[in-house]
Amino acid sequence: MLEKLELDDDAAEPESDIYMRFMKSHKCYDIVPTSSKLVVFDTALQVKKAFFALVANGVRAAPLWDTEKQSFVGMLTITDFIIILHRYYKSPMVQIYELEEHKLETWREVYLQATFKPLVNISPDASLFDAVYTLIKNKIHRLPVIDPVTGNALYILTHKRILKFLQLFMCEMPKPAFMKQTLGELGIGTYHDIAFIHPDTPIIKALNIFVERRVSALPVVDDSGKITNSNSSTDTNLAAEKAYNNLDITVTQALKHRSQYFEGVVKCHKMETMETIVDRIVKAEVRLTLMYIQYIH
Template sequence: LTHAKSTSVLCPPCPYPSSPHSSAPSQRLPVSPKLESCSAVCCPCGVGNRGICGEHLLLQHPPAPLRQEGAETWQLSSLARAGDRWRSTRPVTFTLGNEMLGMGPGPENEFQTPDAEVYMHFMRSHCCYDAVPTSCKLVVFDVSLEIKKAFVALVANGVRAAPLWDSKTQSFVGMLTITDFINILHRYYRSPLVQIYEVEEHKIETWREVYLQGSFKPLVYISPSNSLFDAVYSLIKHKIHRLPVIEPISGNVLHILTHKRILKFLHIFGSTIPKPRFLKKTVQELCVGTFRDVAVVPETAPVYTALEIFVDRRVSALPVINDAGQVVGLYSRFDVIHLAAQKTYNNLDISVREALRQRTICLEGVLTCYPHETMEDVIDRMAKEQVHRLVLVDENQYPRGIISLSDILQALVLTPAGIDALNS
């Protein structure tokens, strides 16, 4: 969409003195001819200024410096691609004082030291579009599609969730995820009134009406111009694993952001910035993860028992233990979706061990870590193996906790900002 002639909009004053439009009153700045209206973020530094300044001013300012004097400067290379409207086009500068360089005593809380804020500022300085891959697969379902066909399509395309489009309202109304499939199986598998094969013929909109019972919640999504810090907060705050990135002008879904994608982005491009000291601390010292009342499932238990735990405990994976209580596997929500591909969801009384044995593809499996390992080792392993969590075990392989991507991103990004979205 283009304009026949150039237009202007009012951009709020920017708090940065170096800004080309920091003087008061606000200046009228031209809108990019590619934009139908002004909706981008001029200043992604987390201090407001959410007027639209046009494409050439997008991501104009670096994050607020942590120290003004006696500092060492680190620079992140541009991630721009030709023709990308939302992508960062200028270097991001981090300013580190003496305390951040390890030259002075820090506070007792490792995540509240000045150098711990580097990932927080990194995420605030990059928009969601920066993390969108050049090419990716996106599956969208209409709510009039049959449930069975929808879940088979998820498996066939190798995706774990799909945005739901309502043709009547001409809008995206929600997400269809593996959690929905688990809830359907859990609700109807042993129902004396409704057979599971009857549910197969239901449409997605029918299931939403039955399950949500009129309490429809608005779709949680984010704009490509919002910061990755906002994306991390939304994912953890709303306890979701999929965050649609919707272009505000066209209303199209560009990508589905996940914890894994954000950590991968941070792991690749975050190597250009200084590492905070807490990365050298052990998992035991930092207490990042879940260590109490960890949900597990015996390998001899039926799959239906695992579904009950998924629903009741709202966890995404279960360490599988043998008779001695040692970890021998991991049964995740994604394993459940393959019941649809194999058409074996009519028999949920098979053991978890047998279900893992019948997996048609190699999934992430069980990866472990130990209390004496450093946070840096844990992050590197999760990023390299592309897994959503690590099972914390002792030297005898007994489960002692779970470290998830939510735990990692909370510690790296939100805790230094004084935000506890994980437990709110």
């Protein structure tokens, strides 16, 4: 949602740039919790062990530390796991060697080949505006906060975390006009060529769609076109972690591994206001919602 907000200094209305000014007046350090879990992996660690550790610690990403270079060189996310399964899975009878035997450094060499780029990160003293800009510019969902003096990784910033921090202070600020506009009026959301799956879709096919369509969630739609569930990249990772050697199982079977605390799909309507949707996203602690109009055809 944050990437859809206008970040133009020449705003027409005085209050329309209030959130931008708020972001510029707060540092990344302000958003770092006093106590939080941060998992760091050495690039010499096996790929399989790294992903199991992500699941065991309940985190979705971890900075990668290169002992030889004595610096952070990248990030490992659930998307990487999906790409590995998408690229190398053949059948339940064939072991995924690249997952079982490769080290993280080997996978990075194979996947990135000659396109190694410096890790995108941000200083704790940088403004939240800079953090939002960096997330958008680099088209990433997670931004590690690294102290330039000590080299220590402090936290991983996300759109969701920044939005939650902003929402804490919204009641104290003038409300921009766009917050009272509907999603339809603002033109926010995906309305055409929506990627989706069915309850009986094999999990490997869902993985393929995640990679080919570059989406982070897929609505699960029944034969009548009604949304019955949703499958996110996180769900796929957890399901695959429990039985990644058999990705021919259906999405319905995979989603049985979901947390008992899962409360259902978070939905919205194009006639609801931005203010309503922001509140819903923050309270539900999700990164996106499914827009329910009537049916998906």
